Amino acid sequence: MLPVVRQQVSALEPTLARVCCYHLGFTDERGEPSGAASGKLTRAALMTAAAQGLGLRPEDVRTPAAALELLHNSTLVHDDIIDADELRRGRPAAWKVFGAELAILAGDALQALSIQLVVDDPGPGRAEISSAFAEATRLVLAGQSREFTVRLGAGAGVAEYERIVEEKTSALLQCALVTPALRAGASDHVLAALRGAGRHLGLAFQIANDVEDIWGDPAVTGKPVRGDIQRRNPSFPVLAGISAAGPVSDRLRELWEADGTSEAHLREMAGLVEESGGRRTAEKTSRGHLDTALEHLGRAELFPAATAELTALFDRIVNRTA
Amino acid sequence: MLPVVRQQVSALEPTLARVCCYHLGFTDERGEPSGAASGKLTRAALMTAAAQGLGLRPEDVRTPAAALELLHNSTLVHDDIIDADELRRGRPAAWKVFGAELAILAGDALQALSIQLVVDDPGPGRAEISSAFAEATRLVLAGQSREFTVRLGAGAGVAEYERIVEEKTSALLQCALVTPALRAGASDHVLAALRGAGRHLGLAFQIANDVEDIWGDPAVTGKPVRGDIQRRNPSFPVLAGISAAGPVSDRLRELWEADGTSEAHLREMAGLVEESGGRRTAEKTSRGHLDTALEHLGRAELFPAATAELTALFDRIVNRTA
Numbered sequence: 001m002l003p004v005v006r007q008q009v010s011a012l013e014p015t016l017a018r019v020c021c022y023h024l025g026f027t028d029e030r031g032e033p034s035g036a037a038s039g040k041l042t043r044a045a046l047m048t049a050a051a052q053g054l055g056l057r058p059e060d061v062r063t064p065a066a067a068l069e070l071l072h073n074s075t076l077v078h079d080d081i082i083d084a085d086e087l088r089r090g091r092p093a094a095w096k097v098f099g100a101e102l103a104i105l106a107g108d109a110l111q112a113l114s115i116q117l118v119v120d121d122p123g124p125g126r127a128e129i130s131s132a133f134a135e136a137t138r139l140v141l142a143g144q145s146r147e148f149t150v151r152l153g154a155g156a157g158v159a160e161y162e163r164i165v166e167e168k169t170s171a172l173l174q175c176a177l178v179t180p181a182l183r184a185g186a187s188d189h190v191l192a193a194l195r196g197a198g199r200h201l202g203l204a205f206q207i208a209n210d211v212e213d214i215w216g217d218p219a220v221t222g223k224p225v226r227g228d229i230q231r232r233n234p235s236f237p238v239l240a241g242i243s244a245a246g247p248v249s250d251r252l253r254e255l256w257e258a259d260g261t262s263e264a265h266l267r268e269m270a271g272l273v274e275e276s277g278g279r280r281t282a283e284k285t286s287r288g289h290l291d292t293a294l295e296h297l298g299r300a301e302l303f304p305a306a307t308a309e310l311t312a313l314f315d316r317i318v319n320r321t322a
Numbered sequence: 323m324l325p326v327v328r329q330q331v332s333a334l335e336p337t338l339a340r341v342c343c344y345h346l347g348f349t350d351e352r353g354e355p356s357g358a359a360s361g362k363l364t365r366a367a368l369m370t371a372a373a374q375g376l377g378l379r380p381e382d383v384r385t386p387a388a389a390l391e392l393l394h395n396s397t398l399v400h401d402d403i404i405d406a407d408e409l410r411r412g413r414p415a416a417w418k419v420f421g422a423e424l425a426i427l428a429g430d431a432l433q434a435l436s437i438q439l440v441v442d443d444p445g446p447g448r449a450e451i452s453s454a455f456a457e458a459t460r461l462v463l464a465g466q467s468r469e470f471t472v473r474l475g476a477g478a479g480v481a482e483y484e485r486i487v488e489e490k491t492s493a494l495l496q497c498a499l500v501t502p503a504l505r506a507g508a509s510d511h512v513l514a515a516l517r518g519a520g521r522h523l524g525l526a527f528q529i530a531n532d533v534e535d536i537w538g539d540p541a542v543t544g545k546p547v548r549g550d551i552q553r554r555n556p557s558f559p560v561l562a563g564i565s566a567a568g569p570v571s572d573r574l575r576e577l578w579e580a581d582g583t584s585e586a587h588l589r590e591m592a593g594l595v596e597e598s599g600g601r602r603t604a605e606k607t608s609r610g611h612l613d614t615a616l617e618h619l620g621r622a623e624l625f626p627a628a629t630a631e632l633t634a635l636f637d638r639i640v641n642r643t644a
Contacts, residue, residue, distance in 0.1 A: 013464035015471045078430060082423040101404040101470060104426060108400060109463045111430065115437050116456035119449070127441070130452060134438035141431045142335035148423060149337045167335075 002044060004066035008117065012109055019106035023077055023094040037089045037222070042317055043068045043176040049313060050194065051180035053306025064129055064179045067117035071133065072172055074110030075140050077103055082148065083231060090222040111137065125182040132182060136175040143167025151232050151257075157243070161234050162203060170202025181300075189299075196296035197314075204289035204318045207236040211282050214270050226266045232256065236285065238269070241278025248276040290318050324366060326388035330439065334431055341428035345399055345416040359411045359544070364639055365390045365498040371635060372516065373502035375628025386451055386501045389439035393455065394494055396432035397462050399425055404470065405553060412544040433459065447504040454504060458497040465489025473554050473579075479565070483556050484525060492524025503622075511621075518618035519636075526611035526640045529558040533604050536592050548588045554578065558607065560591070563600025570598045612640050 009020045021027040025036035044065035051061040079085070080093035081100050087093060095103035118126075118133045146164045177194040212221055213228040214237060228235050242253045252272040255265065273279055293314055297307060331342045343349040347358035366387035373383040401407070402415040403422050409415060417425035440448075440455045468486045499516040502508075534543055535550040536559060550557050564575045574594040577587065595601055615636055619629060 013467050015467045016464065078426050082426060100422070102467065104400050104404060104429075105463055105467045105470070107426075108430070108433065109460070109467070111433060112456060112459040112463060115441075116453075116460055119437075119441065119452040119456045126449065130441040131438075134434060134441045137434040138431070138438055141427055141434060142338065145335045145337045145424065145427045145431070148427070 002041065002062075002066045002069060004062060004117075005069055008066065008070070008113055009110075012113070015102060016106050016109045019094055019098045019102050020073075020077075020110060022097060023073060023088070023106065025089065025091075029092075029097050036091055039069070039073070039089065041069060042313075043072055043172055045313055046173065046176040046310065047179055049306050049309045050177045050302065051183070053300070053302025053310065054180050054184040054186060054190075055303070056180055056184055060123060060183055061180050063117050063121040063123070064133070064183075065176075067114045067121075067133065068172060068176055068179070070110050070114035070117070071137060071140075071175075074107045074114060075144070077107035077110065079144065081107075082144070083227070083233075085223065085227065087223055090219075123183055125185065128182040129179050132175055132178055136171045139167045139171035143169070143171070147234055150234065158239065161236060161239055164234055165203050165206040166199055169206045170199045173202045173205070174198030190301070193296050193298075193300035197293045197300065200289040200293035200296060201314055201317065204286045204293060204314075207282050207286040207289065208318050210235045211237055211279060211286070214273065215279070226270065229256075229269055230261045230266055237273045237278040237282040239278070240281035240285070241273040241276035244276045244278065244281075246276070248272055252276055252278075286318060290314060324363065324384075324388045324391060326384060326439075327391055330388065330392070330435055331432075334435070337424060338428050338431045341416055341420045341424050342395075342399075342432060344419060345410070345428065346395060347411065347413075351414075351419050358413055361391070361395070361411065363391060364635070365394055365494055367635055368495065368498040368632065369501055371628050371631045372499045372624065373505070375622070375624025375632065376502050376506040376508060376512075377625070378502055378506055382445060382505055383502050385439050385443040385445070386455070386505075387498075389436045389443075389455065390494065390498055390501070392432045392439070393436035393459060393462075396429045396436060397466065399429035399432065401466065403429075404466070405549070405555075407545065407549065409545055412541075445505055446507065450504040451501050454497055454500055458493045461489045461493035465491070465493070469556055472556065480561065483558060483561055486556055487525050487528040488521055491528045492521045495524045495527075496520030512623070515618050515620075515622035519615045519622065519632075522611040522615035522618060523636055523639065526608045526615060526636075529604050529608040529611065530640050532557045533559055533601060533608070536595065537601070548592065551578075551591055552583045552588055559595045559600040559604040561600070562603035562607070563595040563598035566598045566600065566603075568598070570594055574598055574600075608640060612636060 005024065006026060009024060010017055012020060018031050022029065025034060025038040028034040047061050047065045047068060048058045051058060076088065077094050080088055081095045081103055085093055086096050094106060115133055118130050143164050147168060150160060174195050177198045178191060181191050181194055210228060213235065214226055216225065218225050229238060238256055242249055242256060252269060255269050255272065294311060297310055327346065328348060331346060332339055334342060340353050344351065347356060347360040350356040369383050369387045369390060370380045373380060398410065399416050402410055403417045403425055407415055408418050416428060437455055440452050465486050469490060472482060496517050499520045500513060503513050503516055532550060535557065536548055538547065540547050551560060560578055564571055564578060574591060577591050577594070616633060619632055
């Protein structure tokens with residue numbers, strides 16, 4: 001994990017520090033040092049590569065990169081409570097270890113710390129970057145709420161799915177790519193290109209993630225299999241399967257709209273998604289969004305080495321979403 | 323409630339808007355307009371009065387005043403979940419109506435909206451005010467965590483109590499008083515005086531609030547009686563009662579350190595706090611902090627009309643804490 005993150009989180013009020021250090025994999029349940037996974041730092045890596053592509057040094061975005069990882073993790077801590085997800089990166093989720101009460105405060109503290117870092121970061125574009133972070137936070141929360149309340153399939157379709165993903169997933173990826181441009185004072189053209197890249201990267205990633213929820217290996221994802229379809233969270237493969245015509249789709253829709261969450265029920269749904277072509281459509285759509293993300297990236301005209309690095313990163317994000 | 327708050331909260335993602343509008347008393351459970359209490363807007367009133375005392379107009383702090391009320395309410399929404407408080411301002415708490423999941427997101431959204439308003443507010447002192455808000459948020463969360471984990475009496479005493487209150491209560495009151503000074507570009511002398519006023523105002527208020535928790539009228543407070551001592555939250559009258567010598571104090575300490583939360587148990591504790599002099603000490607200490615807060619306020623040398631208004635506000639805050 002990033003040194004700034006470790007240092008800032010360790011300096012929180014001791015109990016909050018303990019919960020956050022556990023969530024971030026720095027420590028175990030008893031507060032002892034741990035070699036657990038900290039997350040892949042995808043957003044920090046995107047920000048650093050984009051910065052270099054704009055002629056900045058990695059240290060020019062060190063603070064906002066840490067802030068973005070904190071923001072992302074604040075949403076994970078609360079999301080696990082909301083979804084009653086007991087596992088995160090292969091370990092018990094923070095709320096399972098410390099209780100929902102402290103996990104609520106710890107998530108709040110990570111959100112507050114994130115914005116405090118950017119607000120107090122004296123580099124160029126401070127006001128614009130603070131504003132981008134505040135907006136990204138607002139969008140993620142809107143997307144989480146929409147995801148929690150909408151059941152796709154019953155009226156709501158691809159447009160609603162895309163809106164949710166743009167809010168809950170793309171917003172932070174866009175923030176990662178756009179922050180260096182704000183720091184570098186880049187043109188509106190570059191900003192628009194990076195925003196477009198982040199938007200489609202989020203869609204490509206989320207759709208691949210939905211596929212992985214159904215057919216992924218829990219040892220790789222660190223989460224139980226089929227959790228999203230069990231909770232009837234928006235899932236692109238299901239949506240695509242339901243939208244196809246024919247008896248397989250009809251049966252899928254029937255199961256999706258019923259409340260059943262037994263193992264047999266979920267397994268049957270997974271089979272129907274595959275049979276209806278939902279999985280294939282999802283994989284194709286994810287690839288399409290990745291291609292579009294790369295097209296947008298190309299329009300930003302970053303230094304070629306950074307474009308190559310970002311291309312590799314985009315690919316890794318989408319094709320190994322664990 | 324402030325028009326900016328109503329407008330901003332109504333523009334949130336529809337489900338979040340619904341939860342927040344309910345919490346703020348704009349609407350009832352079904353989303354219909356409601357004349358329910360919205361809270362007393364104490365922090366906005368302090369900010370506006372301090373602004374006028376520094377030669378600013380109320381509209382110069384309209385945005386941060388709204389932001390501070392949003393921040394305060396974000397902590398209330400989460401605090402009710404954490405404390406399992408079922409009543410807020412005489413109505414079912416937001417989590418009781420909409421579930422903890424949406425109440426978590428709604429509290430997050432209020433926190434994010436608060437900082438977004440100050441970050442995007444183009445008035446003078448924007449960076450300093452954003453920084454003050456981020457720091458106040460961090461402090462409130464630290465105080466809430468400390469309050470949740472510490473049981474006073476067992477080792478922790480007045481110093482720990484004061485620290486918690488300075489974080490969870492004084493921080494937002496200080497933010498209210500200091501923000502206009504940052505906007506007006508006031509001297510360090512004025513800033514320090516206003517910080518001191520906010521610090522002691524918070525202590526005076528919180529101690530009076532602790533007294534009201536035990537002996538207040540639920541019809542006035544909108545909360546069940548003795549909730550704090552039932553949960554063994556930090557309570558100054560209990561702490562003062564425990565710290566006195568003699569058999570009454572010993573019995574109080576014994577009950578406080580035991581887990582009993584029956585009606586009879588809590589009523590006996592309340593009687594012992596009174597008998598041990600804990601209530602009297604608390605009332606005296608609260609008055610002492612109020613006097614000190616007013617001394618600090620005097621040192622800020624605001625326009626006399628504003629000082630008079632703030633003096634009346636301080637008194638109302640401490641002596642009618644409902």
